[in-house]
Amino acid sequence: MSCIEQMKYEILLDRTTYKDARNYIENNSEEVYYVSPGYKIFKDYHIIGVPPIALGVKGTALSFTYTKPCYGTFVLTVDNEDSIKEIEKLREKEREKVTPPPKKGKSPESSKKPPGSFLDMWQK
DSSP, X not given: OOOGGGSOOEEEEEEEOHHHHHHHHHHSOSEEEEEOTXXXXXXXXXXXXXXXXXXXXXXXXXXXXXXXXXXXXXXXXXXXXXXXXXXXXXXXXXXXXXXXXXXXXXXXXXXXXXXXXXXXXXXX
16 A cells, blocks of 8 residues: 555544554544554555654554644554554554553552652652
């Protein structure tokens, strides 16, 4: 494939920021892989964006960011034979695999009283 627009895809989020796209992928995927800008998927499509760039896997579907000049950044998902190959490639080559973050709650450290002054902090 030489153009994403020639593929059968679904738009999950449109006209968004890189940060919001990354958050969407992290919160709506079973597996998340982080790649550098320029990472190549579907043989000749280069991912662009602000690192870390998240690629999400949900079943056999691959979710990723797509930026189109003058239109903005989108989160697309592709679910076909090509996406299955890309997921296998990610699983083999990418080391930074994480699952979606747990629901945010208070951490045990957040209940600690902050030090009263700079000196108090260094005396401990």
